[in-house]
Amino acid sequence: xxxxxxxxxxxxxxxxxxxxxxxxxxxxxxxxxxxxxxxxxxxxxxxxxxxxxxxxxxxxxxxxxxxxxxxxxxxxxxxxxxxxxxxxxxxxxxxxxxxxxxxxxxxxxxxxxxxxxxxxxxxxxxxxxxxxxxxxxxxxxxxxxxxxxxxxxxxxxxxxxxxxxxxxxxxxxxxxxxxxxxxxxxxxxxxxxxxxxxxxxxxxxxxxxxxxxxxxxxxxxxxxxxxxxxxxxxxxxxxxxxxxxx
Ligand SMILES: [Zn+2]
Numbered sequence: 001x002x003x004x005x006x007x008x009x010x011x012x013x014x015x016x017x018x019x020x021x022x023x024x025x026x027x028x029x030x031x032x033x034x035x036x037x038x039x040x041x042x043x044x045x046x047x048x049x050x051x052x053x054x055x056x057x058x059x060x061x062x063x064x065x066x067x068x069x070x071x072x073x074x075x076x077x078x079x080x081x082x083x084x085x086x087x088x089x090x091x092x093x094x095x096x097x098x099x100x101x102x103x104x105x106x107x108x109x110x111x112x113x114x115x116x117x118x119x120x121x122x123x124x125x126x127x128x129x130x131x132x133x134x135x136x137x138x139x140x141x142x143x144x145x146x147x148x149x150x151x152x153x154x155x156x157x158x159x160x161x162x163x164x165x166x167x168x169x170x171x172x173x174x175x176x177x178x179x180x181x182x183x184x185x186x187x188x189x190x191x192x193x194x195x196x197x198x199x200x201x202x203x204x205x206x207x208x209x210x211x212x213x214x215x216x217x218x219x220x221x222x223x224x225x226x227x228x229x230x231x232x233x234x235x236x237x238x239x240x241x242x243x244x245x246x
Contacts, residue, residue, distance in 0.1 A: 001228040003182040008228065008239045010178050011186055011197035017171045018190065024164045033153035040149065044142045047135050054132040061125040068118045075111045079104055182228065182237075189236060197237040200244040208234035221246050 082104050091097045175183055190196035198207030203217055210233045212220070220229050220238065231238045240246060 001181060001185065002226045003179055003228050005225045005240070007178055007182055008197075008237070009241070010174055011182070011237060012199055012239050012241075013174050014171065014178065014186065015195060015197050017167050017174065018196075020167050021164060021171070022194075024160050024167065028157060028160050031153055031156050033149050033156065036149050037146065037153065040142050040146050044139060044146075047139050047142070051132065051135050051139065054128055054135065057128050058125065058132060061121055061128060065118065065121045065125060068114060068121055072111060072114045072118060075107055075114060079107045079111065082107070185228070186237060193234065193236065195236060197239055198231065198234075199241050200238045200246075201241065202243065202245045205231040205234060205236065205238055207231060207236040207238075210234075 082100055085091065086097075086100060086104075091100065178186070186196035188196075195207055198205055200206070200212075200220065204211045208231060210231075212232070216232045220240070223229050225240070229238050229240070230236065
């Protein structure tokens with residue numbers, strides 16, 4: 001392939017711009033905000049699930065408490081009825097009196113047991129509510145953190161977008177001055193190897209950093225200036241410059 005030495009030199013400019021675009025893309029992917037956002041969203045999902053579970057448990061416990069309180073109430077009103085019978089003197093025999101007193105004592109024990117259950121349910125409700133409150137406030141904190149991190153990510157991306165746009169505009173200007181055939185080869189090599197062209201400096205290919213052997217070096221030295229030459233090691237377009245050592 002033939003191309004003017006000037007057009008070949010433009011490939012080095014192009015390679016610099018493409019390297020810059022590569023660095024910008026790398027920085028985009030490597031922003032610490034990406035990992036932080038995933039971490040916050042993961043934690044928020046965990047909390048959302050546990051808030052749902054605790055909310056369901058809260059309404060279960062509330063029903064359990066209502067039921068336990070109704071049980072206490074039922075026993076208490078039976079005790080009241082029995083006491084009224086005692087107070088009203090409706091008892092006909094000592095045997096009946098004994099039975100009634102024994103029933104009251106047993107109902108009182110039962111009431112004590114049921115009141116224990118009410119207390120236990122209340123304690124569990126309180127513990128559940130306190131965990132629910134702390135999960136809810138952690139979610140609020142995460143929401144605020146996410147806003148901050150997303151804003152910081154967007155601002156970093158915005159800055160990188162501007163840099164990428166400037167580099168792309170510069171690239172457009174340079175590619176406009178490179179013959180289509182040469183540009184096609186450069187782009188193909190770049191797609192294959194990541195880099196399409198490198199300078200030959202002090203007998204060394206700046207792409208793969210290998211020093212050319214004498215045979216290859218002499219072949220390049222003897223090649224006409226408008227001949228597009230390639231590195232025999234990495235196959236990149238080798239651009240000859242004043243520093244090539246030729
Ligand atoms: Zn090379």
